Amino acid sequence: MINIKFQPMDINVRAGVGENLLEVARRNGIFIDAPCNGGLSCGKCKVRIIRGVVDFNGNNHHIKDGELKAGYVLACNTKVIEDLVIEVPSGESSYMNGMKIEDLSGPRDQKIFQRARDQVLNNGMKFCSYIKKDYLEIDLPTLDDNISDWDRIKRHLRNQLGYSMVFCRLPMLRKIPSLLRESEFKITITHIPRGDNRTTIINMEIGDTTNRLYGVALDIGTTSVAACLVDLYEGKLLAKASSGNAQMKYGADVIHRIIYATKNNGLEKLTHAIIHETINPLLKKMYQDAGVDKNEVTAFVAAGNTTMSHLLLGIYPDYLRREPYIPTFSGAPFIKASELELEANPETFLYILPSIASYVGGDITAGVLASGIWASEENILLIDLGTNGEIVFGNKDFLVTCACSAGPAFEGGEISCGMRAAGGAIERIEIDNNSYIPKFTIIHNEKPKGICGSGIIDLIAEMLKTGLVDRRGKINRDLNTDRIRFDEYNIGEYVVAFKDEWGIEEDITITEIDIDNFIKAKAAVYSGIATLLDSLGMDFDMINKIYIAGGIGSSLSIDKAIEIGLFPDIEFDKFMHIGNSSLMGCYLTLMSEDARRKMEEFSKEMTYIELSVYPGYMDEFISACFLPHTDINRFPTVEKILEEYSTNRAI
């Protein structure tokens, strides 16, 4: 055994000789960002050896010569062989807490919110939660009226409220004897009515507490998690919280996490990471902010993609990624908060929004509910751009959906300069058509650390228009600017930020490899949209509206997304950001039993198209691996812009 000290957190751990450094760190809860999970492709798990020697093959383009000399290695490819002191970049806190996450609190969200609520009401549904509280003043027992406590409660509910069948479980029963005596038989019950005459009691409190009834809505993204605490009477948001998903340390995307889950007790670690390291801290923070006790939280609705749902419940996810891609469940059975050790009343039922397929999850079902496609006369296209990308198209009569294998590019993954939308991320870029000098905005106005998804879209669009890259994504080798350079393998890169200029450790650049990766990602989305419409015999003209949801949403430039061919070339005013529609769908499910029923109905009727086996999809995809597309006629507006830029360039 050897000793390893991790800096700056000053944590000492023990490890066996020959162990993988990334695994040692993970086992001890030390966050090292490793989106590709040891695949050697991302280069993000860089750490510095301050003392000691490791077994590391430095022949890798992610570690430059100078870095190797300074002690930098990739943790995923390093074996520990003697005592070490290691410096880890302070990734976790910024990723976990500094992340820019859509919640429901901005003014735009308030509007979307109002719209979503109105849509429910306009469709004849009630805005009324599935959970109820009632205050009971129960007759005291006597020698003549000596039925049991539980029979007494049931009798009261039958006689006073008309419930002829009342249920509870053991933990409730255990509370009854003391609670009734302490309250002098004046209690408030929290219960879930089903039909007219049945109900299940999930909480009992002393005295009249009917004015306090709370629920949680929770969006579990692959990268980020957002939650809000809701007053179930008014629907008011009492608190909100968001952070990164602590599962990130086990892989950036769902595929890497699924693979991690199949190893040793990987599944257990992933479930622990989402519940104990991500969700519970968010819940505690919200309860503290709002002055609510966890036992008062008796409704809980969550949505996530299908993999996130499986990992949350501790269900072996490997068959999601193996043909024929079968999830274990779409709609989950009743699950109590206590079964998952969620911070809420232990008897609270967790409702997980149903998924449609292995790669179209409950977050999309939530999005359909929140966006109101299910009630629309017009044809609406919903695009959720998170890790991967999911698409829904339809109206009140039909809904079709598919998943694009776009990978994590829109969240900065698999791009050398890419990062998530956290502090220090460049999120918007313009490049001067003549000087090739970029102007950009940075999240939280920090020093730049990398470029997030919306920034990369801007960057590639600007590079295309200014002629820095051609339509294949190759860098123009004839330009006279120090921002373009080539490495020993003749791979070109464009410098977005020089290190000296910004006082940062390295230049921030985008390489031809990055651009190529990103083109594949955007092509996956575009070809998904095209295929979905084709499956219905429809074309782009028939789209009345395009709703953009997901993490990338708020800072995304629609125009530039069209310029690179991510979105089809249709009128700007048809596009609309709808924010975190997954969280909003959870909120609506929490607040309206009618909306929940409607959602369960349409989720069962949605048609899922499996792109990988759809005839012609592969051709669509290959054609889309151009900027904006092989067939420029599909993008007339972009063609015009490219011509204008070309004309306006000095040279």
Place this chain on the structure above:
Amino acid sequence: MINIKFQPMDINVRAGVGENLLEVARRNGIFIDAPCNGGLSCGKCKVRIIRGVVDFNGNNHHIKDGELKAGYVLACNTKVIEDLVIEVPSGESSYMNGMKIEDLSGPRDQKIFQRARDQVLNNGMKFCSYIKKDYLEIDLPTLDDNISDWDRIKRHLRNQLGYSMVFCRLPMLRKIPSLLRESEFKITITHIPRGDNRTTIINMEIGDTTNRLYGVALDIGTTSVAACLVDLYEGKLLAKASSGNAQMKYGADVIHRIIYATKNNGLEKLTHAIIHETINPLLKKMYQDAGVDKNEVTAFVAAGNTTMSHLLLGIYPDYLRREPYIPTFSGAPFIKASELELEANPETFLYILPSIASYVGGDITAGVLASGIWASEENILLIDLGTNGEIVFGNKDFLVTCACSAGPAFEGGEISCGMRAAGGAIERIEIDNNSYIPKFTIIHNEKPKGICGSGIIDLIAEMLKTGLVDRRGKINRDLNTDRIRFDEYNIGEYVVAFKDEWGIEEDITITEIDIDNFIKAKAAVYSGIATLLDSLGMDFDMINKIYIAGGIGSSLSIDKAIEIGLFPDIEFDKFMHIGNSSLMGCYLTLMSEDARRKMEEFSKEMTYIELSVYPGYMDEFISACFLPHTDINRFPTVEKILEEYSTNRAI
């Protein structure tokens, strides 16, 4: 802190100076029999100090002078003050394992069994368990048929078996993905149908296991616990097991256990003792005997008195013993085996037979079911003689019940020579009318250790007939026999077994105090019966049959029970032993869903008479505190026998 070594088990423990020795032993899981739970009344917690000094007040009639010198003390009244070595009588193994417990295996039981089963069938009920197994060959998933595993199972059940609503819980869901693939989608489900089209899956197994479907019936007595493992297709008993209730170390009767439960974490200890120290070892033994895996056990029915039911579920029982004597529940909600950590499939539902009142429990409901009173045209009196005594009277049209506060006397409690019906207990006695020499039979033919309930009834009846005691229970001071003697307080005793004759440590005797205690116990039962009949305006003539159930049952002499006035003086052939009717009622509940429904129905309609507030009960009781009764006219047969004995005596 001081060190205490307990012998012969050779266990070393630590204790604080001044701690109570009985508590120290209990805390460390060392069994010291203490039926009165520190009340100083029973003298059963005698231990010997081999080394060291304790703080013990020896001024107590349970410890004789010689014993005090030899180091004997009462553990309940001893404070530890320095390092000790202590010898504990080897009580536990004999009580826990050597106990004579009614199960369902004897030839008489087989007959009763057959009768109970016939009664169910004759009343148009099906002999068919509420639990089912079905073998499914499920269509394999494909890219075109890619619904989730759980939806696939549900679809199969809907299409093939007609269940339109199928439920399961999280642990089931977690099993699904691997189980389906390992079995190539050929599985057997265990499920609980409700109505025509709903069912809940509680187990899934690989391949066709429909021939293996097992359940457990369990009788939880205050003193002893009996269980049987049942093949749910045939109703065959595959294994049986019984032992003492490990809660005995915390008090002999329900009142002492309730008091113990209210102290510190007493409730937790009592629940642990019944589940982990009593029930689970019995279950493991049965599963091993029958070659059944615990996961194959998917039905579980238990009955016990109301206190036992509360303690099993970990429910605070104190209100059972406080006026107005209110239980927390009569019928328990759904409880999973995993919630109680019972050794069975974790998803198995535990069905606990409903109780009627605080002192008429599910064991009595079970007894009513097993005895068939609910279907009888004749008037039947059911007497359960365990710790306390419960009585039911009625026929198919009405049922009334009450509880007698007889205490533990019928199980040997609160009687100096009393013991439970375990190895070494004298169970039958005759006394020569002239020599006063007793003849007796001993359980397991061991050396005599004490006298169990049936032996005490015999003894007192014989003493009455032979003139050793008068009708007040006082010993005749004028007889010339060395078997009668008086202590310094002039309290008389009769020697049943001399120590020298048997090679035992002490004479086995019965004192006037014992007889007095026993008379009160039998008076409680007799006056209970009388009051129950009085409440209906009926008298003893209207009883067509008397069924005797409970631990004392099998060795009880009906004639002698009448002679002491425990039972009314009616024809012998109206009496019948029905064995462990509680266990049999559990068996019927397990095997017949119809019987279970019927039982729930009549349990709700049973009228409970609270004796303590019934007008005239106290007078009845006091009149019954005679041998056989103050009013000898009520016992004409006994009057005649007493005259005959008197006439036949030499002197």
